[in-house]
Amino acid sequence: MEQETIFERLLQIISRYRQEQGSDPFVDYLDPGDLARRLRLEEDRGHNDWEGLFTWVEAYLAYAVKTGHPAYVNRMWAGANLPSVLGEVITALTNTSACTFETAPVSTLMEKYLLRTMLELVGFENGSGQMTTGSSNANMIAMMAARNSRLPDVKQRGLFGAPHLFAFVNADAHYSMDRAANILGLGTDHLIKIPVDNHGCMRTDLLEARLAEVIDSGGIPFFVAATAGTTVRGSYDSLEPLLALRERFRFWLHVDGAWGGAVVFSDRLRRQFLPALEQADSFTLDFHKMLGTALMCNVLLFNHRSDILRAVCSAGDESYIFREGNDGDIRDLGTQSLQCGRRVDSLKWFLDWKFYGRTGLAERVEHYLDLCTYAEALVHRSPELEMVVPRESFNVCFRFRPPGDIPAEPFNRLLRERMHRSGRALVGTGYVDGQLVLRLLITNITVDKPAIDRFFRAVIDTGRELLAERGDQHASPSTRQA
Ligand SMILES: Cc1ncc(COP(=O)(O)O)c(C=O)c1O
Numbered sequence: 341m342e343q344e345t346i347f348e349r350l351l352q353i354i355s356r357y358r359q360e361q362g363s364d365p366f367v368d369y370l371d372p373g374d375l376a377r378r379l380r381l382e383e384d385r386g387h388n389d390w391e392g393l394f395t396w397v398e399a400y401l402a403y404a405v406k407t408g409h410p411a412y413v414n415r416m417w418a419g420a421n422l423p424s425v426l427g428e429v430i431t432a433l434t435n436t437s438a439c440t441f442e443t444a445p446v447s448t449l450m451e452k453y454l455l456r457t458m459l460e461l462v463g464f465e466n467g468s469g470q471m472t473t474g475s476s477n478a479n480m481i482a483m484m485a486a487r488n489s490r491l492p493d494v495k496q497r498g499l500f501g502a503p504h505l506f507a508f509v510n511a512d513a514h515y516s517m518d519r520a521a522n523i524l525g526l527g528t529d530h531l532i533k534i535p536v537d538n539h540g541c542m543r544t545d546l547l548e549a550r551l552a553e554v555i556d557s558g559g560i561p562f563f564v565a566a567t568a569g570t571t572v573r574g575s576y577d578s579l580e581p582l583l584a585l586r587e588r589f590r591f592w593l594h595v596d597g598a599w600g601g602a603v604v605f606s607d608r609l610r611r612q613f614l615p616a617l618e619q620a621d622s623f624t625l626d627f628h629k630m631l632g633t634a635l636m637c638n639v640l641l642f643n644h645r646s647d648i649l650r651a652v653c654s655a656g657d658e659s660y661i662f663r664e665g666n667d668g669d670i671r672d673l674g675t676q677s678l679q680c681g682r683r684v685d686s687l688k689w690f691l692d693w694k695f696y697g698r699t700g701l702a703e704r705v706e707h708y709l710d711l712c713t714y715a716e717a718l719v720h721r722s723p724e725l726e727m728v729v730p731r732e733s734f735n736v737c738f739r740f741r742p743p744g745d746i747p748a749e750p751f752n753r754l755l756r757e758r759m760h761r762s763g764r765a766l767v768g769t770g771y772v773d774g775q776l777v778l779r780l781l782i783t784n785i786t787v788d789k790p791a792i793d794r795f796f797r798a799v800i801d802t803g804r805e806l807l808a809e810r811g812d813q814h815a816s817p818s819t820r821q822a
Pocket residue numbers: 416473474475476477513514516567569570571596598599626638
């Protein structure tokens with residue numbers, strides 16, 4: 341097959357797939373064993389044979405989850421923005437590493453432009469940043485920057501013989517914090533999880549007590565991470581009381597805005613959810629979550645620290661690859677990163693930014709919040725549904741209320757699984773105060789009020805269906821026949 345024909349064929353497939361994103365079902369679900377038998381991955385097809393290769397592409401798409409389908413309300417990301425998809429195609433086509441200017445000239449300038457734009461938008465002065473592989477990595481790098489700032493010779497000496505460092509997070513913080521504590525040699529016992537109040541926010545009175553305890557025992561409280569939108573409940577830790585504590589205890593204040601950090605695009609929502617963000621030490625935000633850029637796309641920003649990344653990340657002999665810039669300008673972004681090879685994530689961000697603009701992104705986030713308000717109102721109106729906890733922001737934590745003494749957790753698990761397997765909808769789960777919740781996340785531009793109506797209709801119908809089946813099981817054989 342000629343190269344041109346290959347591309348034509350690919351474009352047809354891409355275009356058909358995009359058109360069918362909204363058609364039912366959102367997944368043709370098979371259990372792993374059945375799917376493996378259906379796919380027959382061991383089969384030799386496509387060896388120097390484009391026709392055979394395209395059958396693999398078709399097979400991949402046939403069983404892929406249509407994350408752009410409005411019934412996919414499962415995760416913090418969903419079908420990607422089309423401008424960023426274009427960016428991804430070009431990125432794959434040009435296959436280069438973002439680590440040096442000579443291999444990625446335009447990407448380097450785009451990433452720098454992104455950093456300038458975002459630093460200004462967030463209000464960080466004399467700052468710096470980088471695009472990382474996501475907020476898990478960004479949280480780790482922020483913790484590392486705080487560690488290295490507090491113990492300036494840790495890069496050379498490690499933590500051997502060093503005073504004990506302690507980090508503090510909201511008890512509902514993302515698990516990447518535990519992983520960071522592990523990777524950075526702190527140990528997860530040195531990650532102190534602060535209990536939350538009724539709104540899912542870190543209790544600053546308890547944080548203050550724990551900070552004082554650590555100091556009394558000879559430890560160093562070096563890092564506090566506020567979460568801007570916790571993973572399950574969507575709670576925002578208040579920054580002002582944390583800033584006051586920082587005055588006293590001199591820790592590094594990081595803000596994990598992986599999910600809820602997207603409010604920075606809207607002045608109104610930023611005032612509501614993230615006042616004083618501009619005073620934090622670092623901030624991470626995922627463009628690939630609420631803002632819809634193709635996975636992965638993240639930015640990590642530092643305040644008042646223009647050269648921290650180089651100081652923290654650089655180690656070893658880089659002379660074979662990196663070149664100095666003119667007048668102190670950073671020429672190669674790889675000098676600021678823990679990776680050598682680095683994917684180009686700047687182009688897809690750039691295309692989204694140019695296409696939607698700040699106003700478009702602000703409107704999107706505001707619209708999602710309105711839809712969440714609408715969804716919560718529907719739950720309140722239905723006698724068969726209940727909110728497990730009141731909504732704090734973008735996460736709607738609800739469940740089906742089974743009648744009588746039917747336990748809610750196994751029932752809702754079954755309900756979710758039934759909806760998934762039948763291709764009706766996929767909704768997330770999580771625990772709040774030990775109770776299972778169905779976590780509805782709206783982060784898909786194809787979701788509108790009718791789609792939310794359909795989603796809850798599906799939940800209620802599935803719940804009723806399960807109850808009817810239980811009724812059948814409990815009924816005597818003769819009644820069942822009747
Ligand atoms: C609050 C929070 N922080 C960090 C992360 C990790 O982000 P990523 O998937 O980009 O690594 C998540 C992911 O869901 C999250 O909810």
